[in-house]
Amino acid sequence: MNLKPKLLIVEDEPAILRGLTDLFIFHGYEVHSESDGQHGLKRATENDYACVILDVMLPSMNGLDICNALRQSSPSQPILMLTAKSSEEDIINGLTLGADDYVAKPFSTTELVLRVNALVRRSGWIGIEQTLVLSPNIKINTQTLTGVLGTLETKFTRREIEILCYLHRQKHPVSRDELLKEVWGYKETRDIDTRTIDIHIAKLRKKIEPDAKSPQYLVTHRGAGYQLHAH
Structure with missing residues (x-):
């Protein structure tokens, strides 16, 4: 039985794709790859992957559209976006569409x-x-990744549910560093960009708050972090 976690890489630059494939095989993954956007989406929706790595710029269908379509069909699928270092818009769009994380090119393989x-x-x-x-x-x-807000049903991503569950168990405000360590699983957070958390918190507020600009449930304590309140 093959117990290696399966990874899908969708990247259209042959040299980068070969390098990433070799890198993750070396680190114990079973690696599948596609260089075309539509083919990548088809493979992602027809297989179970431990993680899907998506480049933004792809032929036939870009990575942002793949991320959006994949998140609609599989809310729990872990997704990491590869973005251009200078493209703030791609970073924000990717996280807003449901990517769990991103790495900007040129990136450290480590x-x-x-x-x-x-x-x-x-x-x-x-x-x-x-x-x-x-x-x-x-x-x-938390199992179906859905919520009932009044009479409306809302879908959540796996990462959004993880954030809510962690905050719900804490009796104190939770800092960005704590969320990165306990929810994202990072051992070191010093050089991690916290926009990932900011965008996820903003998305959650739009889903659970009557007024996202004046949050009642997911509250920010200045200098301390985030806290989830039940009423």
């Missing part, structure tokens, strides 16, 4: 492996609560 390993380690983790009740009108099922 950093990339650490990021993917962290995603894979956390991919099976969901908080012990099956239902999070924030108020009589806001109930979230």
Whole structure:
């Protein structure tokens, strides 16, 4: 039986694709690859992968569109985006569309492996609560990744549920560093860009708050971090 975690890399530059394939094979992964966007999406939706690595610029279908389509069909699929270092828009769009993390080109192969390993380690983790009740009108099922907010059903990503579950278990404000270590699985956070967390928090507020600009449930404590309040 092959117990190696399966990884899909969608990258259209042959030299980078070969290098990444060799890199992750060396680190113990079974690596599948595609250089075309539509082929990459097809393979991603037809197989179970421990993580999908998506370049942004791809033939036939770009990585952002793949991320969006894949997140709709598989809310729990771990996704990491490869973005241009100077492209702030791609970074924000990728995270907003549901990517769990990103690495900017040119990247350190050591950093990339650490990021993917962290995603894979956390991919099976969901908080012990099956239902999070924030108020009589806001109930979230952590197993189905769905929530009922009043009369509306809302879908959540696996990462969003992980954040909510972790915050729900804490009795104190949680810093960005703590979230990066405990939810994202990073051992060191000194050089990690915290926009990843900021964008996930903003997305969660749009889903659970009556007014995202004046949060009642997912509250920021200046200088201390985030805290989830039930009412």
